[in-house]
Amino acid sequence: MADRLPPAAGRRPHPAGGGRLHGQRLGAAQAPRLRSAARHARPRRRDVESPRAVRLGAVWDGEGTRFAVRSRHAAAVELCLFDRPGDAAASRSLPLARSGDEQWQVYVPGVGPGQLYGFRASGPWRPADGHRFDCAKLLVDPYARAITGEPAADRSLAERGRDSAAAMPRSVVVGDAFDWQGDAPPGVPWRETVIYECHVRGMSMRHPQVPPADRGRFLGLASPPIVAHLKRLGVTTVELLPPCQIASEPALLRRGLRNYWGYNTLGYFAPHAGYASAAAGEQVVEFKRMVRALHRAGLEVLVDLVFNHTAEGGADGPTLCWRGLDNALYYRLDPADRSRYVDVSGCGNTLDASRPAVAELVLDCLRHWHRTMHVDGFRLDLATALGRGSTAAGAPFSPDAPLLVAIAEDPHLAQAKIVVEPWDLGPEGYQLGRFPRRFREWNDRFRIAARRYWRGDPGVGAELASCLAGSPEILGCDGREPRGVCYAACHDGFTLADLTAYERKHNRANGEDNRDGSDDEQSSNWGHEGPSDDPAIGAARRRARRNLLATVFLARGVPMLGHGDELGRSQGGNNNAYCQDNELSWIAWPAAPGDDLTAFVARLGELRRRRRDLLVEGELRYLAPGAAPVTGAAVPAGQDAFGVLVARGDEGLLLLLNGGAEPARFALPAGSWRWLLDTAADAAALTRRPPAIRTAGIASRCLACLALDP
Structure with a gap:
């Protein structure tokens, strides 16, 4: 039965249009600070060359379907049509005709939506030259808009000469018909944005009020109880861990596990079949229904896309798509030995974004999700990899890289939000502050400083004060829109609750003898490793969580909340749960x-909503504890307690932070200061507290926020 939602009002129309590194990512603690005058310059327009003549993928015109794929070095490409997903043999095979240097295509009358298909490519097997063609391998379409599922765990996927059709999923021809019912993007400005990073499956699998048939699926994420929860928090934007079709790593499948996070892409244009009720195109319709419902509730949708590597892994990995179509065209290969992959992702391979074929795939994918699927923006994983030059030249990063400039200036993406993870694992991979100014960047310096300060590390106050101001010495600050994404926890590493309960990782469930995951989480267990019923330890942990959350929401940046952190979600100390598709990762929703x-x-969400303009635009001054309201332009090194005064006209907001072990008292600027927040007091007690006139005292390891009464 078709769902009917009330028509949207007051919003502009939507644009129309046609594994994982097993450890914490490279971050500020491991890399030097990199600065460049170019980071604030407007990049020059540099178009990505377009060597194709027709739209790639399977395009249905109402009477038939044109299949087009790219390969420069293939000798022949064959289209295989299948009647049923389980059929090992194709019902019909057709040769594709070469068109130009890189394009192959064939038009098949009478074939339309729902048709299952794949490709086979013939060519040289010369790994030393970068060529790994094997016509025994059935390949998914790189531009497939739906795929029937994940590959099976089978040796045929990696062994040369063994037919892989029985183990491979099928690509699916998909039509464009969908009733968007007047869908329009919420269009939330950056200064108003509050991001909620979440996993489609983990959000709803254990929610008692989500219909059982929708749990773990796109429709479950957009169900009324989850939407109501997000709205209550003040969330404006959900950021989905990769929703694209994934393929679990063979090593995980051998251990009886699967890739849960989704950072192992098989189909960049295809929603993951496991998040839908069926896999013959239903995943596309249900993803669109999810977006439509979230938009109706005023929530934006960002999707995490992983263009730095694919699910094919290293040289001994499975041949699923790009390796079989044209390994030398798509991947970065070692110039000294082209049988080896250059790996800046930690996952065995790296797509070569300096090549026009790859750059165009990325741009086409972004346009598809924004224009056809109506998502509002993207988070680009390990985005430094997208700004690297040719491997022959050493693959240096440049903010003026053609692909980065093309994304920033593409007119089809003008309204899309772009968030980048500004590092990868290659040489000089840490590039925080060097991406085009239109992008927003994950600020892991904020994460590290906040964690260290609130666990009581001495001498971190000055660094945290800079992060609260938006890290202007790195990211720049124009006083209008925040550029950094501020967060204390995300999918990588400990959850917020585990940051305050564990000092060591507990990853044995991943099957790697606890070798995977970071060994430096900047966490504190406050006196006991793991769960504790000690009242003092419990109180210290709860206050630490409130301190971290308040720091995120009151900073000059875009706040991001990890899914379930507001509910105390724990992974039992597992800081790399990428392969835990079970109750360890799923949110345990309370009964009420x-x-x-x-x-x-x-x-916090309401406080930020009411004061966001002041937080973004106000002039910042800093206070030191003492008998006089001494203010300065910076926090002195070694200061454990400090205040941040944010002023604009007759508005004033005062943050008092005390990361030390002793109480602190501050002399206040003139005026009557009303208490808005105190992490050492509950809300009811705070409403009874009289305004502060001359001084304000705060407890040890505590954050308070006061507003100047007019």
Whole structure:
């Protein structure tokens, strides 16, 4: 039965249009600070060359379907049509005709949506030259808009000469018909944005109010109880861990596990079949229904896309798509030995974004998700890899790289939000602050400074003060829109609750003898490793969580909340749960609302909503504890307690932070200061507290926020 939603009002029309590194990512603690005058310059327009003549993929015109694929070095390409997903043999095979240097195509009358297909490519097997053609391998379409599922765990995928059709999923021809019912993007400005990073499956698998048939699926994420929860928190934007079709790593399948996070892409244009009720194109329709419902609720949708590597892994990995179509065209290969991959992703291979074929794939994919699927923007994983030059020249990063400039200036993406993870694992991979100014960057310096400060590390106050100001010495600051994404926890590493309960990782469930994952989480267990019923330890942990959350929401940046952190979600100390598709990762929803931490986050969301313009535009001054309201332009090194005064006209907001072990008292600027927040007091007690006139005292390891009464 078709769902009917009320028509949207007051929003502009949507644009129309046709594994994982097993450890914490390279971050500020491991890389030197890199600065460049170019980071603030407007990049020159540099178009990506377009060597193709027709739209790639399977395009249905109402009477038949044109299949087009790219390969420069193939000798022949064959289209295989299948009647059913389980058929090992094709019902019909057709040769594709070469068109130009890189394009192959064939038009098949009478074939339309729902048709299953794949490709086979013939050519040289010369790994030393970068060529790994094997016509025994059935390949998915790089531009497939739906794929029937994941490959099976079978040796035929990696062994040369063995037919892989029985183990491979099929690509699916998909039509464009969908009733968007007047869908329009919420269009939330950056200064108003509050991001909620979440996993489609993990959000709803254990939610008692989500219909069982929708749990773990796109429709479950957009169900009324989850939408209501997000709105209560003040979230404006959901950022989905990769929703594209994935393929679990063979090593995981051998251990009885699967890739849960989704950072192992098989189909960049295809929603993951496992998040839908069926896999013959239903995943496309249900993804669109999810977006439509979230938009109706005023929530934006960002999707995490992983263009730095693919699911084919290293040289001994499976041949699923790009390797079989044209290994030398798509991947970065070692110039000294082209049988080896250059790996700046930590996952065995790296797509070569300096090549026009790859750059165009990325741009086409972004346009597809934005224009056809109506998503509002993207998070680009390990984005430094997208700005690297040719491997022959050493693959240096440049903010003026053709692909980065093309993304920033593409007119079809003008309204799309772009968030980047500004590092990869290659040489000089840490590039925070050097991406085009239109992008927003994950600020891991904020994460590290906040964690260290609130666990009590001495001498971190000055660094945290800079991060609260938006890290202007790195990211720049124009006083209008924040450029950094501020967060204390994300999918990588400990959850917020585990940051305050564990000092060591506990990853044995991943099957790697606890070798995977970071060994430096900047965490504190506050006196006991793991769960504790000690009241003092419990109180210290709860306060630490509130401190971290308040720091995120009150910073000059785009706040991001990890899914379930507002509910105290724990992974039992596992800081690399990329392969845990089970209750360890899924949110354990409470039977009824009312959790204190959830209410605290909702208060933070409301506080930020009311004061966001002041937080972004206000002049910043810093206070030191003492008998006089001494202010300065910076926090002195070694200061454990400090205040941040944010002023604009007759508005004033005062943040008082004390990461030390002793209470602190501040002399206040003139005026009557009303208490808005105190992480050492509950909300009810705070409403009874009289305004502060001359001084304000705060407890040890505490954050308070006060507003100047007019």
